[in-house]
Amino acid sequence: MATDRPGRPVEDLLEGLIVSHLGQGLAVEGVDGTIILCHSRRQLGPVAVGDRVLWSKQEDQGRVEQLLPRHSLLTRPGHGGRIRPVAANLDQVAVVVAPEPDPDWLLVDQYAAAAEHRSLAVIIVINKVDRLRQRAGIEDTLETFRNIGYPCHLVSAKTGEGLDELKSSLKGRLSILSGQSGVGKSSLTNTLLPGKNLKTRELSEKAGLGRHTTTSAMLYHLPDGGSLIDSPGVAVFGLAEMTAQDLAQGYREFRPFLQHCQFNDCRHLKDKGCALKEAVTEGSIDGARYDRFVKLLGKMHLI
Ligand SMILES: Nc1nc2c(ncn2[C@@H]2O[C@H](COP(=O)(O)OP(=O)(O)OP(=O)(O)O)[C@@H](O)[C@H]2O)c(=O)[nH]1
Ligand SMILES: [Mg+2]
Ligand SMILES: [Zn+2]
Structure with missing residues (x-):
């Protein structure tokens, strides 16, 4: 429990974590793990998934009252030249590529450079290795990334190949899965988090969203410690600033x-x-x- 600014009625402020930023509001996870749909005070400024906040209970929803200090913030360009937050308090960016759709290495560099700019760790995840016919082509580029010090993991959300190694790279950190649409970020999240489908559906229904496409970033806790943010393929972040x-x-x-x-x-x-x-x-x-x-x-x- 904490008190708000002097001069305002004393309210109970609870600690929470932004697990998603939905069109209609913020999904806040309380300390007991329950998720409450909240709106935020307008004067709060941009709030991002991964932000730690203080919130108060309202009628049937909550209200985010205060933003706690963040140690990192990834941003992307928004409409009208505005900067939009993508995720806060990240430790690591996991750039996902796959044999299909065709790897866009320019985009991989872009994610990596933006992460470097924010002093975040970078790992490269090649998903759908079960479909990797021309492994050699991709391997050459991966060799370059390995040489400059980025861990590269070859995995398959479908067969489970390589997932143990990936899990150990994700352990104890807050990571975001980023990459082109269709590379399998949500599939990987599903595989790494057996209970995930339920939570997504529940939240999407609460917020009145469809449930097949990833429309907003969502944070999940990993069973072995650490958390993972599944982001929509369009969230190309970083270069604006x-x-x-x-x-x-x-x-x-x-x-x-x-x-x-x-x-x-x-x-x-x-x-x-x-x-x-x-x-x-x-x-x-x-x-x-x-x-x-x-x-x-x-x-x-x-x-
Ligand atoms: N063969 C194969 N297919 C996969 C694998 N992982 C994902 N897929 C398929 O790839 C397609 C796209 O997967 P998603 O997980 O929705 O991709 P995403 O990166 O979340 O896409 P966005 O949310 O649009 O950014 C789906 O049809 C999956 O079934 C894999 O390891 N192997
Ligand atoms: Mg997705
Ligand atoms: Zn020069």
């Missing part, structure tokens, strides 16, 4: 070279004496990663 320098830093293997360029304001494109380009020529930096870096700069309208 990043500069060209931030993006270069977000390619973690570029970092040792960045201070060795001839000019302080080197853009690492056609600049003279660019240490990064030299490293690409020498083969110490993967050319495909560098090419995607340049593409992302373009996508961010930074070149």
